[in-house]
Amino acid sequence: RLHSENNLYRLVPPNLLVVHMRLGDVMERQVKKHGFRLYSNFYKRVKIKRFPITNVTIVTALHFGHNEMSSKFYYSTKAVNRSWKVIRDFEEQTHKEGLKLELFSNKNVDEDICFMASSGFFVKSRSDISTLAASCLRKGSKVW
Numbered sequence: 001r002l003h004s005e006n007n008l009y010r011l012v013p014p015n016l017l018v019v020h021m022r023l024g025d026v027m028e029r030q031v032k033k034h035g036f037r038l039y040s041n042f043y044k045r046v047k048i049k050r051f052p053i054t055n056v057t058i059v060t061a062l063h064f065g066h067n068e069m070s071s072k073f074y075y076s077t078k079a080v081n082r083s084w085k086v087i088r089d090f091e092e093q094t095h096k097e098g099l100k101l102e103l104f105s106n107k108n109v110d111e112d113i114c115f116m117a118s119s120g121f122f123v124k125s126r127s128d129i130s131t132l133a134a135s136c137l138r139k140g141s142k143v144w
Contacts, residue, residue: 018119022127023083024063
């Protein structure tokens with residue numbers, strides 16, 4: 001929290017659900033293997049109505065990692081299109097629930113991590129950054 005305050009990073013208000021989505025190169029592979037079903041029918045499976053959530057923010061980046069073994073980046077149009085499909089589907093679900101949706105993504109990854117770590121309601125992705133952010137959440141935070 002101190003790092004966030006010192007750098008004037010935006011913090012999460014108490015009524016916000018923060019959803020981390022690891023998108024980009026992982027979308028090139030079979031989607032089902034990487035947990036993207038987590039976002040399908042999300043609000044039918046996860047009953048958030050019992051919490052004081054009025055808005056939702058997706059924290060994401062279309063990440064195309066670097067493979068140190070082969071020195072290659074793995075960008076593909078297919079992965080970009082699949083990534084946007086996941087976002088659009090989640091956006092549609094969110095609006096059907098009567099909630100507002102915002103995207104949050106910064107060049108400085110510290111800002112994204114600090115934002116996620118300041119949430120009280122957090123949906124993890126299957127990524128190390130998401131696990132790191134979840135481990136920094138204050139006591140009593142709800143994590144899905």
